Amino acid sequence: MTGDKRIYLFDTTLRDGAQTQGVDFSVTDKAAIARILDGLGVDYIEGGWPGANPTDDAFFAEPPALTTARLVAFGMTRRPGRSAANDPGQAALTNSKAGAICLFGKAWDFQVDVALEIPRAENVDMIADSVTNALKHKSEAMFDAEHFFDGYKGNKSYALDCIKAAYEAGARWVILCDTNGGTLPHEIERIVGEVTAHIPGSHLGIHCHNDTENAVANSLAALKAGARQLQGTLNGLGERCGNANLVSLIPTLKLKTDFEIGVSHEQLCKLTGASRFLDELLNRAPALNAAYVGDSAFAHKGGVHVSAVEKDPRTYEHMEPALVGNQRHFVVSDQAGRANVLARFRELDIDVALDDKRLNALIDQVKAREFEGYAYDGADASFELLARRSFGGVPGFFKLTRFRIMDDRRWNARGELVTESEATVQIEIAGRQLMEVATGNGPVNALDNALRKALLPVYPALQDMRLADYKVRILTPQAGTGAVTRVMIESADKDGRRWTTVGVSPNIIDASFNALHDGITWKLIQEGAAAGGTLADSN
Numbered sequence: 001m002t003g004d005k006r007i008y009l010f011d012t013t014l015r016d017g018a019q020t021q022g023v024d025f026s027v028t029d030k031a032a033i034a035r036i037l038d039g040l041g042v043d044y045i046e047g048g049w050p051g052a053n054p055t056d057d058a059f060f061a062e063p064p065a066l067t068t069a070r071l072v073a074f075g076m077t078r079r080p081g082r083s084a085a086n087d088p089g090q091a092a093l094t095n096s097k098a099g100a101i102c103l104f105g106k107a108w109d110f111q112v113d114v115a116l117e118i119p120r121a122e123n124v125d126m127i128a129d130s131v132t133n134a135l136k137h138k139s140e141a142m143f144d145a146e147h148f149f150d151g152y153k154g155n156k157s158y159a160l161d162c163i164k165a166a167y168e169a170g171a172r173w174v175i176l177c178d179t180n181g182g183t184l185p186h187e188i189e190r191i192v193g194e195v196t197a198h199i200p201g202s203h204l205g206i207h208c209h210n211d212t213e214n215a216v217a218n219s220l221a222a223l224k225a226g227a228r229q230l231q232g233t234l235n236g237l238g239e240r241c242g243n244a245n246l247v248s249l250i251p252t253l254k255l256k257t258d259f260e261i262g263v264s265h266e267q268l269c270k271l272t273g274a275s276r277f278l279d280e281l282l283n284r285a286p287a288l289n290a291a292y293v294g295d296s297a298f299a300h301k302g303g304v305h306v307s308a309v310e311k312d313p314r315t316y317e318h319m320e321p322a323l324v325g326n327q328r329h330f331v332v333s334d335q336a337g338r339a340n341v342l343a344r345f346r347e348l349d350i351d352v353a354l355d356d357k358r359l360n361a362l363i364d365q366v367k368a369r370e371f372e373g374y375a376y377d378g379a380d381a382s383f384e385l386l387a388r389r390s391f392g393g394v395p396g397f398f399k400l401t402r403f404r405i406m407d408d409r410r411w412n413a414r415g416e417l418v419t420e421s422e423a424t425v426q427i428e429i430a431g432r433q434l435m436e437v438a439t440g441n442g443p444v445n446a447l448d449n450a451l452r453k454a455l456l457p458v459y460p461a462l463q464d465m466r467l468a469d470y471k472v473r474i475l476t477p478q479a480g481t482g483a484v485t486r487v488m489i490e491s492a493d494k495d496g497r498r499w500t501t502v503g504v505s506p507n508i509i510d511a512s513f514n515a516l517h518d519g520i521t522w523k524l525i526q527e528g529a530a531a532g533g534t535l536a537d538s539n
Helices: 027-040 054-061 088-094 109-116 120-137 148-154 156-168 185-195 215-225 246-256 271-281 303-311 338-348 357-372 380-391 443-455 460-464 477-482 508-526
Strands: 008-011 044-048 070-076 100-106 140-146 173-178 204-208 229-232 399-411 417-429 432-440 466-474 485-492 498-505
Touching: 008 173, 008 246, 027 044, 027 054, 027 271, 044 054, 070 088, 070 140, 088 100, 088 120, 100 109, 100 120, 100 156, 100 173, 109 120, 109 148, 120 140, 120 156, 140 148, 140 156, 148 156, 148 173, 148 185, 156 173, 173 185, 173 215, 173 229, 185 204, 185 215, 204 215, 215 229, 215 246, 229 246, 246 271, 338 380, 357 380, 380 498, 380 508, 399 443, 399 508, 417 443, 432 443, 443 508, 460 508, 485 508, 498 508
Parallel strands: 008 044, 008 229, 044 070, 070 100, 100 140, 140 173, 173 204, 204 229
Antiparallel strands: 399 417, 417 432, 466 485, 485 498
16 A cells, blocks of 8 residues: 555446436436536536537536536546547547546557557547647646556557556546446555556556446555545446446545545535435435445344444444435334333333333234234334324314226327326315325326325325336235235435335235325424325315
8 A cells, every 4th residue: 555545535326327217317317416516525426428418418518616626537447540630530529628538438459449440559549649639738637547457457568558658648637447347345455556666656546347346345455455536426326237326435544544535524414415425316215235325325223233233333344324315214123122122212202111011012013013914114104103193183174075097098189108197085184075186107196196185285295296216016925816915115305204004905006095194294203294284275
C-alpha cells in the first residue's frame, strides 16, 4: 500500500447507470442525481457521452452547478485513420462544458484484433493522440483502459503499452477496467500491484463490474494494492449485473479503513437518503437487504437478538445505523417475544407496563394472525395499528359500508381490446354516508381511486399518498382458485416516508382493501388528522 491514503471517488451513475435494463434517465433526472452526488462529496461525476444522444447533449449544454464535484465528459479515443484534432467525436468532448474528459480505449489485444480490426500499434497511437488533444482543451484528462485485466492476463506487455501511452501523454488518471466482471479479488490485487511498478498508484483508478458479485471486493483489493481513484455507481446500477456499488464502498472506506475520502461525516448521514432518492426516481422498491442503507440492514427479528441489542447494539450490529442516515428496527413476527414487542413500542412511543396483561394478549394475537397468513415482519404499519388498537386506540377516520367491483372487457370503436375496472364505494365519515364511483387499471386501482375520491375532500393530507408496490402471495395453493391470498401494499408520500401494510382473505379484493385501509389510516395518524376531518356541507 502506498503512503498516500486519499481516495478520489468517481461516480458513473449518469452513464453506466443509464445502461441498466429498464433505466432511462431524462435530462432533469440526470441533473437531480448530479446534485445529490455533489452533496455527498464525490470528487468526479461522469455526466455521460456528449454527441452520443440528445439527452447527453442537452445535459452538457446546461449542466447543473456543482459545488465540490468535477463534471466529466466521457467518450472514446479518436477513430483510426484520422487525427484527434479532426475527429468529430473528440470535438464533442472538447467543446462540452465539462471540466475534465475521460477517454476509453482498448487495452486487450484480442479486442483490438477482433473488434477494431486495426494494427495494435495504431491503437496505442490513438490512445496517446487522444489524451494529448484533450489536454489542449481541458485541464484534466483520464484514460479508461477497457478490458484491462483480461488483456493483462492474455498479453501483459501490450496491456502495459496501452496504459503507459496514456500516462506518458499526460493522463491524470489511468483507470484499470474489469469490463467483463470476471476477475477475482486476489487477481485484482496482484495485477494492480504489478502495474504500480510502471505507473504510480497516485495516478491509477479501478473500475469494476459485478458479474461475479465481486465488484466491491475487487475495488477494495485494488485500493489495497495502490490504486487511488475508485469508480462506481449509486446502488450498483450498471449493465448486466451492475457496477461497483458506491453506496457500500463509501461507508466502508469512511468507517472501516484508514483511507481518506472527500465525504464528511455530515455528508455520510445523507447516504441512505441518496440511495432511496435514486430508487424513488426510478420507481423501484429499495432493496431491503442492501448493506448499510437497506430497511433490513439493522433489523432484528429473533427475540434473543433484540434483548442483546437493547443492552448493547454491538452484539449484533457492526456500526451505528445513524452514521449513514439509517435506523435500527425491531421486527415483530410469530418468532417474536416480549423483547421485540417492547422494543417496537418504544419506537412508537407507546408506554406499556411490563406486567400489562394486554402485552401477552397482543403477542398471542400476532402469532395467531401470522398463522392465518399475516406477515408483520414485512408490514410494520399494520403492526403499529394493531398495537395502537390494543393499547391506545386508533381514530375511526372512516368506515366502509360496502363496495362493488365490476370488470368490463370489450372492443372499442377502434377495434382495440379494452379491459376496464369500475369500483363503487360507500363509506361513513362522522355519521355521514358518502358514495363514489371510479374506474382504474384493474380492480384494486379502481377501488383505490374510488376511496381517494371519497376521502380527499375530507382528508386532504392523503393527496400526496401513492401506492409504491403491490405484492400478492397465494397461501393455500392446494385450494386452487379459492385459495387464501396475502396482499402486501407499500405506500409512499412526498416526505420520503414508505410504509407497508398487509391484508389476508380468500378474496383478493377484500385482502387488498384491508391493506389499503391500513395504509390510509397509518398516513392519517402520521399527519395528525382528526376523525371526521373537515367535511364540507354539500348543501
